[in-house]
Amino acid sequence: MPGASTSAALNRAVHRYRAAPFGARLFVHGRAFLSDLAFVERFVPRKGFIVDLGCGHGLFACLLREGAESRRVLGIDLDERKIEVARGAVRDTQWLRFEVGDIIKDQPPHCDAVTVVDVLYLLPFEDQERVLKNAAAALGEGMPLIVKAQERRTDPRYAITYAQELITVGLGFTRGGHERFYFPSRDEALAMFERAGFVVEVEEMPRRPYTDVVYLARKAPLKPSPAA
Numbered sequence: 001m002p003g004a005s006t007s008a009a010l011n012r013a014v015h016r017y018r019a020a021p022f023g024a025r026l027f028v029h030g031r032a033f034l035s036d037l038a039f040v041e042r043f044v045p046r047k048g049f050i051v052d053l054g055c056g057h058g059l060f061a062c063l064l065r066e067g068a069e070s071r072r073v074l075g076i077d078l079d080e081r082k083i084e085v086a087r088g089a090v091r092d093t094q095w096l097r098f099e100v101g102d103i104i105k106d107q108p109p110h111c112d113a114v115t116v117v118d119v120l121y122l123l124p125f126e127d128q129e130r131v132l133k134n135a136a137a138a139l140g141e142g143m144p145l146i147v148k149a150q151e152r153r154t155d156p157r158y159a160i161t162y163a164q165e166l167i168t169v170g171l172g173f174t175r176g177g178h179e180r181f182y183f184p185s186r187d188e189a190l191a192m193f194e195r196a197g198f199v200v201e202v203e204e205m206p207r208r209p210y211t212d213v214v215y216l217a218r219k220a221p222l223k224p225s226p227a228a
């Protein structure tokens with residue numbers, strides 16, 4: 001369970017959207033209520049430059065800022081409307097900013113940690129791997145990549161996970177861009193992280209009706225090239 005200070009940080013993050021359009025406010029409140037972002041926040045370094053890929057309206061980026069004042073945060077998303085809403089929630093411009101960008105095509109800037117929350121399932125597996133490789137290129141050896149995602153499993157919670165995403169994409173809250181979703185199995189996900197250059201552990205998210213997990217990845221040391 002998140003501690004009182006993390007819950008307070010989430011409340012402060014949500015409060016930043018009080019002047020946002022009604023639909024965006026509704027979505028942000030929904031994310032805060034349904035997504036247990038506070039559970040993920042605790043794995044993110046408490047200082048340094050953090051890049052949140054696929055930041056949406058920016059709630060998680062705002063939570064990172066509210067949770068620790070030594071974090072500098074950049075959120076990137078493809079959706080210009082969401083970035084506009086996210087920018088409306090910024091009041092600490094030196095420490096938090098948002099940019100429109102494509103996390104498949106573009107490498108993020110060099111940083112101390114990368115986060116990716118509830119994004120990868122929208123992308124075909126080869127694009128998911130590209131995002132992870134882009135993150136690896138932005139990180140120094142041993143630096144963390146924290147990914148919240150959902151796994152494909154034989155589990156009633158997987159049906160709930162899939163159904164909820166059909167609804168959010170159907171209602172237009174999330175732009176899918178593809179005909180279907182791409183939830184990897186545990187083994188497929190671990191293999192993808194390894195190919196992208198990470199060592200990874202998996203943290204199950206407790207008390208969730210979905211197959212939510214947090215992948216705690218660290219950039220692996222470069223393998224020495226074979227002697228010529």
Ligand SMILES: C[S@@+](CC[C@H](N)C(=O)[O-])C[C@H]1O[C@@H](n2cnc3c(N)ncnc32)[C@H](O)[C@@H]1O
Pocket residue numbers: 031053054055056057058059060076077078079082101102103104105116117118119122174175
């Ligand atoms: C379900 S939302 C999650 C948003 C946010 N991370 C959160 O936790 O609230 C997925 C986001 O991924 C973004 N996205 C999908 N493909 C993208 C791409 N190629 N580049 C950047 N963002 C992308 C979508 O625009 C959407 O905002």
